[in-house]
Amino acid sequence: MQEHVQLDQKEINKDLLDTIFHTPMWWYLAVTFFGVVFLIGASAFGYLLNQGLGVTGLNRPVFWGAYVVNFVFWIGISHAGIMISAILRLTQAEWRRPITRAAEVLTVFALTAALMAAPLVHTGRPWRAFLPTPWILPYDFARGIWPNIRSPFVWDPMAISTYLVASSLFIFIALLPDLAIIRDRSTGLRRVIYSFLCLGWRGTPRQWKLQIVAGILLSALVLPVFVSVHSIVSWDFAVQIGTEGWHSTIFAPYFIIGAIHSGVAAVATLMAVMVWVWKLHKYITPDHFDAIGRLLIVVGLTWFFFFFLEWVFALYTLEDPEIAMRKLQVFQWPWSGMFAVFLITSFIIPVTAWLFRAVRRSLLWMFITTILVNVGMWLERFLIIVPGLMRRTHLVFDWGSYQPSIIELLMVIATFAWLCLGMLVFSKIFPLVPLFDIKEAMINREKIKIGRKEIPASIRE
Amino acid sequence: MDRNVSDVVAIDRNVSDVAFKNVNNTLVEASNQTNLKWPLIIFAILSxxxxVGFSIKVFVEGVGSQQWGYHAALVAFLLSSIQSAPMVAIAPRVAKAHWRRSTSRIAEIFGLLGIVNLLLFIPLMWILPSLADGRRSLWFYDALEGVSPYSPxxxxxxxxxxLAFLGVFYLWLSLLPDFAILRDHSKVGTVxxxxxxxxxxxxxxxSSNWYMHKHRLGIVGAHYFMLLVFVHFLYSMDFxxxxxxxxxxxxxxxxxxANALQAGVAVFIVTMYIIYRFGGYREYIGLDQFWALSRLLFALSLLWFWFWFSSFIILWYGGKPSERFVLELLMAGPYIYVFIPVFILNFAGPLLIMMWNAVRKSILGPTIVSIGVLIGTMLDRVRLYVGAYxxxxxxxxxxxxxxxxxxxxQFSSDVxxxxxxxxxxxxxxxxxAKLIPLxxxxxxxxxxxxxxxKEFHRTKVMVLGKPE
Amino acid sequence: MSDNSVKTSGKRKWSMAVDIDKCTGCQACVVACQSENNIPINTEDLFKQRRAIQWIRIERYWEGEFPNAKVRFIPLLCQHCDNAPCEPVCPVYATYHNQEGLNVQVYNRCIGSRLCVNNCPYHIRFFNFWEPSWTDSLKNQLNPDVTVRSRGIMEKCTFCIQRIRRTTRESDKNNQQLKDGDRRLNPACVNACPTDALVFGDLNYVDLDTGEKSKVAKLKEESLSKNGRGYKLMGELGTEPNVTYLKKVDADSGHSSHGGDSSHG
Known part of the structure; x- marks a missing residue:
């Protein structure tokens, strides 16, 4: 079943460094396109800063809308990198090798997109929230006014900034050997820059050892951060008693597993794009799609169980506001339509499709199903946040609704453009597939003959 | 080039060089030789x-629900420990981890012991209040429509x-090839x-036998897991x-x-230690099994904290009177003396002890932590169920x-x-254990x-096949 | 210091009682609040956007079908909860509990994260979506004692803290005891109420001459006793509001109820 493409090191270097040394026309076109989309979003932000949050669709009582949905969505996507890199590295799943770096880069850009999506544009007074220092730092030191450590909005920046630093370090450490290869193959200014970036990597046994130890240590240390980030994001909602459907103990694990669901799906989408755009079919084979498809089945089913429990216990409360909110989600247009789309796209179609080997091994199908998952997961966050805030409480006087304005939508789209832009620029400067990891896999690869059958094997110890 | 220094998938290091042909003989003999006369007698008397305790409970104390909290806790504890132990065979088998090969049987046998729990569960049917008295439930109940108040x-x-029968079935399935070996090794005509x-x-x-065998094991194992989670869902909810x-x-x-999986791993490690120490299987059970499982136990201990904290912070932060009373009942009030040891034995202790590589990579370390986890889980079940009842x-x-x-x-009944x-x-x-090879x-x-x-440059390495 | 303690009756704790039976839904309180507290003009457009700001609002509920319909009013204002859900969630301490039992909002600190309003079960905090504006003719009516809030921050009922401060400061200075029900102390809404449905005062007040307790303390005590009409709005949430509501009495049925009561059932 597994195809074994044995490649020599020269070929690997040539294939994977191609994007850095040659720039095709489509790259410029794509960068321009996403750049323009991003700039449109940025100008929408300028307009918002000038006019105030009135230009959004937010109102009483729906005080949080598309920005917060988008924030949670991007934090969710950012769980891809660590799931793929750290967990699969610690469990030594061989198939992770060609996609680790792309997944980590996805993490970092998704995190920056998340930071753009909420704290910056979402607050009423961004200038007060970020100037002179971000709100998390004690900004009025002299008068002894400290940030309120009890607030989830103080836990949030702590967790997210730690995660951002840790995952950037993670990428950087894994990049070192590859940067050295680029340094050796470039001249002039480029050589100077890469020599600086690779921190004098010579490939001595001691350096390798340190790099490996750092990688494993970071994998282990980043895991608690990985868990804490989305738990804390979920507690932004779950600690509140004022909003229906949010005050549930299951939120932290439910958000984490949802994040892994959408994050791993995003990695699979990215894998398909990588094969098509950067022609990496020698490195990312149907086997890899097969493996990630299996992982996705497990993650998807687990996610669904949490979703089921969340619903069961919402109804178990027997509280009128809670049940009114659930009725709104399921039976009232347009939420009912969104709910149906969410359930079909994030679970029913993809998980059923992944059960078939042919789907798991097809790039196109994996691309389509994983895109569907993320459409569904965006809607899921929307359906948690907005109908909850529509306040189906006993105070019926204050019931409301929400519709995102064009400004909000432009800024949401801009975060997607930002991610694409980031990935494109990164691929121009650094190799998207870790060269040394692939080479190591080639060396470790072995075969064992049992009777007439040859079984793939790998070297241990 | 030693990137794959096996820090994760461990392969028997001190074991394993038993020659291929010898495996049959040594194992079949080992299963015949064990002498368990005295332990059997002692445990029979204790059983x-x-x-006696059960009779005292029924005939002296009566069937009021408050006295039966300890019984419900016992069922929950056995459900959490012995009935989740088979997962230690199922999960590594699905993940194709090689270290499980010599120990998966030890875990599977626990599937059979689920029968004891089934018997203990029966009296609870009379203890659990029906839905007719107005308690909340997940289940449908409608007196007018004739829907039974006994749906839970x-x-x-x-x-x-x-679940109990699936456990037995799983054990039997995995035993099939071994039964065939035992059959071939027994004298013709004997019972x-x-x-x-x-x-x-x-x-x-x-080969079709083997093909079916592997698929069946995978499917039955997956169902066992799903059903186990479902039983925990039902039992923890309704009882x-x-x-x-x-x-x-x-x-x-x-x-x-999750707590049950932790206790399942713990009960498995303790059993494995006893078999390693007294059972004469030292050639097969070694450091690698303990090492692989201690990592799992460590991870599950951290998970215990995460789940506990996720629940705790929501209820505590929410601070509604109903939530405050629940927290007081389970953690801060009448059962605080039980909760503190639970917290130490299930989380703080394992964290502080097992964070050291040397302890994780030892035989005694994980065993001691496991005993703690088992006691902790037992107390935890007492706290939850006795509190609830x-x-x-x-x-x-x-x-x-x-x-x-x-x-x-009550010493006369509960203990x-x-x-x-x-x-x-x-x-x-x-x-x-007397009947089948361990x-x-x-x-x-x-x-x-x-x-x-294999020789690799200047060192000797081990090459390991990964079928499929 | 010792002199002061003679004149005041211990630590102050401000509280309000709202008798729904007396409320006619005339909205005088709303208008009074609007002009006292520099609340931006709520235009028709703002109401359509659902972004109007009303520190006190009259919620109107109908009970029953048309010919036999009954109208219920419930004046809703910040409950100044002792265990306020909005307080712990603010990242910058813009909202906190002061020593006199008031839930106060510090406009300068607020960054507008809107976490507090999501966690307020009474939905009684307001966000300035737009920069507030007044026509030139109205600019001179702005109350100089009250900050004009810019866009991007939360605001809410303060129990007219500017009036409380001014009056308590004056009486402390003159070494006199504050009188219960002093119109200079009462919030604008209480003064404006034609039926005295709103009662405001200090719960710990004891008249130094007569030894009587304040009106609000007596109302609270009586109404929350066994057969009283009093209740706390959404009391089961345990927010411990400082506003006590008194149920409506229905003349025809002898049985009392009203729309805003949110006990389960």
Whole structure:
């Protein structure tokens, strides 16, 4: 079943460094396109800063809308990198090798997109929230006014900034050997820059050892951060008693597993794009799609169980506001339509499709199903946040609704453009597939003959 | 080039060089030789105490629900420990981890012991209040439409019966090739031969036999896992949470199940240690099994904290009176003396002890932590179930209005019942261990096929096959 | 210091009682609040956007079908909860509990994260979506004692803290005891109420001459006793509001109820 493409090191270097040394026309076109989309979003932000949050669709009582949905969505996507890199590295799943770096880069850009999506544009007074220092730092030191450590909005920046630093370090450490290869193959200014970036990597046994130890240590240390980030994001909602459907103990694990669901799906989408755009079919084979498809089945089913429990216990409360909110989600247009789309796209179609080997091994199908998952997961966050805030409480006087304005939508789209832009620029400067990891896999690869059958094997110890 | 220094998938280091042909002989002999006369007698006597305790409970104390909290806790504890132990065979088998080969049998036998729990579960059917008295429930109940107020009872008993039998079935499935070996190694005409012939079905080791075998194991294992989680969901809901008005914790079934996996690994490690130490399987069970499992135990201990904290922070931060009372009942009030040891034994202790590489990579370290985890889980179940049963007469279905007092165990009934039931479990295990080999012979032989030593530049390396 | 303690009756704790039976839904309180507290003009457009700001609002509920319909009013204002859900969630301490039992909002600190309003079960905090503006003719009516809030921050009922401060400061200075029900102390809404449905005062007040308790303390005590009409809005949440509501009495049925009561059932 597994195809074994044995490649020599020269070929690997040539294939994977191609994007850095040659720039095709489509790259410029794509960068321009996403750049323009991003700039449109940025100008929408300028307009918002000038006019105030009135230009959004937010109102009483729906005080949080598309920005917060988008924030949670991007934090969710950012769980891809660590799931793929750290967990699969610690469990030594061989198939992770060609996609680790792309997944980590996805993490970092998704995190920056998340930071753009909420704290910056979402607050009423961004200038007060970020100037002179971000709100998390004690900004009025002299008068002894400290940030309120009890607030989830103080836990949030702590967790997210730690995660951002840790995952950037993670990428950087894994990049070192590859940067050295680029340094050796470039001249002039480029050589100077890469020599600086690779921190004098010579490939001595001691350096390798340190790099490996750092990688494993970071994998282990980043895991608690990985868990804490989305738990804390979920507690932004779950600690509140004022909003229906949010005050549930299951939120932290439910958000984490949802994040892994959408994050791993995003990695699979990215894998398909990588094969098509950067022609990496020698490195990312149907086997890899097969493996990630299996992982996705497990993650998807687990996610669904949490979703089921969340619903069961919402109804178990027997509280009128809670049940009114659930009725709104399921039976009232347009939420009912969104709910149906969410359930079909994030679970029913993809998980059923992944059960078939042919789907798991097809790039196109994996691309389509994983895109569907993320459409569904965006809607899921929307359906948690907005109908909850529509306040189906006993105070019926204050019931409301929400519709995102064009400004909000432009800024949401801009975060997607930002991610694409980031990935494109990164691929121009650094190799998207870790060269040394692939080479190591080639060396470790072995075969064992049992009777007439040859079984793939790998070297241990 | 030693990037793959096996820090994760461990392969028997001190074991394994048993020659291929010898595997059969050594293992079959080992299963014949063990002398368990005295332990069997002792545990048989202790099990009888359980009957005494149960009788005292029924005939002297009566069937009021408050006295039965310890019984419900016992069932929950056995569900959490012995019935989740088979997961230590199922999960690594699905993940194709090689270290499980010599120890998966030890875990599977626990599937059979689920029967004891099934028997203990029966009296609870009379204890659990029906839905007619107005308690909250997940289940449908409509007096007018004639929907039974006993639907929780029906669902729970269905799931628990199926789980117990699935456990037995899984054990039998994995034993098939070994039964065939035992059949071939017994003398013609003896009773033993006949029994093994019957038990081994029509196994003759054809490739279609093996193909079916592997698929069946995978499917039955996956179902066992799903059903296990479902049983935890039902049991923790209907026999615990729904008895306390105002206790709404959507994570609780998952906490319950995750805690059970932790206890399952712990009970497995303790059993493995006993077999390693006294059972004469030192050639097969080694550091690698302990090492792999200690990592798992460590991870599950951290998970315990995460789940507990996720629930705690929501209830504590929310701070509604109903939530405050629940927290006081379970953590800060009448059961605080139980909760603190639980916290130490299930999380703080394992964290502080197992964070050291040297301890994780030892045999005694994980065993000691496991004993702690087992005691912790036992206390945890007591805290939850006795706490829940102490308020089951509360009439209001929305909130707890006062925190009931601590209920202490009765030595004459509760303690005897606990001792008796746990002894019965051990007794049954010993009896099974006398009949079947404690190491999966077929899997052990398969490992030898997949393993190869090879020269690599200047060192010697091990090459390991990864079928599929 | 010792002199002061003679004149005041211990630590102050401000509280309000709202008798729904007396409320006619005339909205005088709303208008009074609007002009006292520099609340931006709520135009028709703002109401359509659902972004109007009303520190006190009259919620109107109908009970029953048309010919036999009954109208219920419930004046809703910040409940100044002792266990306020909005307080712990603010990242910058813009909202906190002061020593006199008031839930206060510090406009300068607020960054507008809107976490507090999501966690307020009474939905009684307001966000300035737009920069507030007044026509030139109205600019001179702005109350100089009250900050004009810019866009992007939360605001809410303060129990007219500027009036409380001014009056308590004056009486402390003159070494006199504050009188219960002093119109200079009462919030604008209380003064404006034509039926005295709103009662405001200090719960710990004891008249030094007569030894009598304040009106609000007596109302609270009586109404929350066994057969009283009093209740706390959404009391089951345990927010411990400082506003006590008194149920409506229905003349025809002798049985009392009203629309805003949110006990389960």
């Amino acid at each position: 009888l105490l359980g009957f 009872h029906i669902w729970a008993i269905l799931a628990i019966v199926v 033993r031969k006949k029994i093994f012939k019957f038990l081994s079905g029509r196994w003759w080791g054809s 615990c949470m729904s008895l306390v008005p105002g206790w709404i914790d959507a994570l609780f079934p998952i906490t319950h199940a 102490s308020v089951s007469t509360e009439p209001d279905k929305y909130a707890l209005h006062s925190v009931p007092n601590t209920i202490w165990p 005897l019942l606990w001792i008796g039931s746990i002894s019965a479990v051990i007794l049954l295990y010993l009896m099974v 190491v999966n012979i077929a899997e052990q032989k398969e490992l030898l096929l997949y393993k190869l030593h």
